Amino acid sequence: MLLLLLLASSFLLLPWAGAGRIIGGWEAKPHSRPYMAYLSIQSESGRHRSKCGGFLIRPDAVLSAAHCVAGKKNVNITVTLGAHNINKNEPTQQVFHVGHWVIHPKYSGYTSENDIMLLKLKPRAKLTKSVSYIPFARYKERVEPGTTCHVAGWGWTSRSRDVTSVLMEADLKVQRENICEDSFKKYYLQQSMICAGDENGKKAAFRGDSGGPLVCNGKAHGIVSYGPQNSIFPKVFTRVSYFERWIRAELRKFALQDQPDSPSSV
Template sequence: MLLLLLLASAFLLLPWAGAGRIIGGWEAKPHSRPYMAYLSIQSESGRHRSKCGGFLIRPDAVLSAAHCVAGKKKVNITVTLGAHNINKNEPSQQVFHVGHWVIHPKYSGYTSENDITLLKLKPRAKLTKSVSYIPFASHKERVEPGTMCQVAGWGRTSMPGDVTSVLMEVDLKVQRENICEESFKNYLQQSMICIGDENGKKSTFHGILAAH
């Protein structure tokens, strides 16, 4: 199974954050990814709720996926930092109610181009051992085919399967350009990579970006 990962041109190498499915993986070491953010998105009526992942890029900003919030003007967004088990009130957790976010002006829901959004945190996050920035790579750094990516997130561990409340992770390999082009009609080499497992036993489903 192959997975298409979307990369903003400004961010060429980013660890994954997703609140969808981590299949064939294992529980991450608690707080080993202090940049991870958990997003809970609830409609104003309270009838609909979705979840996404993200990562802290500075004390007042979280980077996430545009598809998580696009077209959802009247929603309540809660961001949780410093979490391992999102169903527990852990002392390390910091919770924020987001009132403002910005979607990339050239985001396309059809092609998934520029699938990024920035959420403003107020007040600013307090940096601790469990909450810190994501490590950025050099703008000249490339993710070559064969590179093993570490993908992490909360959610289901199979399709449909069981739901886990703890952060999970899995290793997936970056595929060659020709395989990506054959597998995804909207694949763009400049801003996307695709990863997968040759045996089809490991995967992710939904969420946002990955590669670490």
């Protein structure tokens, strides 16, 4: 499963719409990451389907990446919690057909700025040993370069689309800002992005780990966002702490929608 790639000198942003699987990682202990969400995104016609990751931050809310859905019309989103093998009907799984989601209003598909999306679950998830939420980083809370963090996802295990159906995980180090600035130039924004990866080029989040969390010191600090086309290092993650105020404002709106007098609660 380990994949050793030469780092390419050419640069190209590559948002990963589609589910991904960790390259150079290992199978996670079943249900050891109970916050993980599996997103299936399908056109109404059923002809087009993509997959992404996400993570539960409240019984009624999942965070993911905006690029998983942005630009797609008339899509149906299904969120599965409590899964290890997404091809099996496990008794731990809870499945939700999502009727409401919010993409950051300033998301840019061209620059990958503000690559964050919040999905509302209705009914709320039932918290169990296999389904629980993860705390996320607060405003201005940062993680230092050299910190070992963790990513997880389903899907590709190599650039040649090798796949399996179980949750995979890997550890990645937070990198110095200049690593991503050198790779992505003006597209990398220190305030709202985190630079991370395996400098040896053996491990990475890849296509479709999109939307999954970068977990550092027990908190979700990043969201899998984009990387270079011709290598697996470095990777860019949406910095969750930068968006804390936006997230909490949207969560308050979710709560208002659940009030009996709200038209959207019908």
